[in-house]
Amino acid sequence: MRLDRELTCAEVVELITSYLDRRLRAADAERFEEHVAFCDGCSTYFEQMRATIAATGHVRNDDVPAELRDRLLATFRELNST
Amino acid sequence: MAELTAAGEQGLVEALRRGDEAAFASLVEELTPSMLRVARLYVASRAVAEEVVQEAWVGVLRGIDRFEARSSLKTWIFRILTNTAKTRGAREGRSVPFSSLGGDEPDGPAVDPDRFLGADSRFPGHWAAPPRPWEGGERLVAQETLELIELEIAKLPPMQAVVITMRDVEGFDSDEVCNALDISETNQRVLLHRARSKVRRALEEYMG
Numbered sequence: 306m307r308l309d310r311e312l313t314c315a316e317v318v319e320l321i322t323s324y325l326d327r328r329l330r331a332a333d334a335e336r337f338e339e340h341v342a343f344c345d346g347c348s349t350y351f352e353q354m355r356a357t358i359a360a361t362g363h364v365r366n367d368d369v370p371a372e373l374r375d376r377l378l379a380t381f382r383e384l385n386s387t
Numbered sequence: 388m389a390e391l392t393a394a395g396e397q398g399l400v401e402a403l404r405r406g407d408e409a410a411f412a413s414l415v416e417e418l419t420p421s422m423l424r425v426a427r428l429y430v431a432s433r434a435v436a437e438e439v440v441q442e443a444w445v446g447v448l449r450g451i452d453r454f455e456a457r458s459s460l461k462t463w464i465f466r467i468l469t470n471t472a473k474t475r476g477a478r479e480g481r482s483v484p485f486s487s488l489g490g491d492e493p494d495g496p497a498v499d500p501d502r503f504l505g506a507d508s509r510f511p512g513h514w515a516a517p518p519r520p521w522e523g524g525e526r527l528v529a530q531e532t533l534e535l536i537e538l539e540i541a542k543l544p545p546m547q548a549v550v551i552t553m554r555d556v557e558g559f560d561s562d563e564v565c566n567a568l569d570i571s572e573t574n575q576r577v578l579l580h581r582a583r584s585k586v587r588r589a590l591e592e593y594m595g
Contacts, residue, residue, distance in 0.1 A: 313510075344514075357587040362556065366556060374415060380445055
């Protein structure tokens with residue numbers, strides 16, 4: 306990535322996960338932050354991605370099928386009784 | 388989800404070695420849903436995926452005495468799972484679809500290019516149709532919204548669905564997901580970003 310050029314909005318929206326995972330080089334992270342701070346569209350978009358991630362975190366994990374759980378616990382007892 | 392700290396993990400390993408059933412049961416609750424999703428990438432049916440997961444847990448219990456904590460317990464368990472699933476998939480004559488799934492099909496950008504100004508404009512790549520802020524943030528955690536998110540995840544290509552579920556629903560970190568799926572950090576991040584972008588897009592329609 307070139308340091309002499311500002312990021313476009315189309316680039317910013319592709320970098321959000323890299324930014325959140327701290328995978329951008331320091332200079333790129335700075336340019337990202339600067340763009341988001343001054344661009345209403347990207348600031349809204351960034352907030353929406355964060356809100357999306359937070360909301361996804363509220364989705365419940367699947368339950369373990371009861372039959373599988375029972376089989377696993379039975380196996381556990383069996384292995385520990387020998 | 389219970390966070391496995393290093394100390395907590397050591398305690399858990401010892402509990403498993405002792406034959407502590409409650410410790411085993413809680414680990415099963417925590418990891419099995421993801422294990423099923425991962426196994427399902429390698430084998431033809433949900434039923435076979437359950438068998439693979441069961442076989443993997445047997446491997447874990449048989450091997451726990453030899454576990455040396457060179458990786459996290461979670462990572463070690465998923466390695467066993469992935470190996471079990473690969474072996475089973477190969478035996479089923481299923482030419483492991485993994486590498487093809489690893490890249491998933493060609494995918495569009497995070498945001499429809501039409502929403503940005505074109506190359507002939509004064510500010511190419513800048514918003515033409517910027518997102519509108521979402522009103523009523525509390526709606527985001529309403530049951531209806533969470534169901535919409537689940538539905539959207541179910542529509543994703545398999546690898547994207549597994550990665551967003553492990554990262555954002557179940558809270559695995561990036562290293563754990565890479566190890567479990569045997570993919571590079573970059574690949575993992577691309578899959579996650581595509582998945583998140585699609586879920587955001589679905590929410591935008593819903594919230595808008």
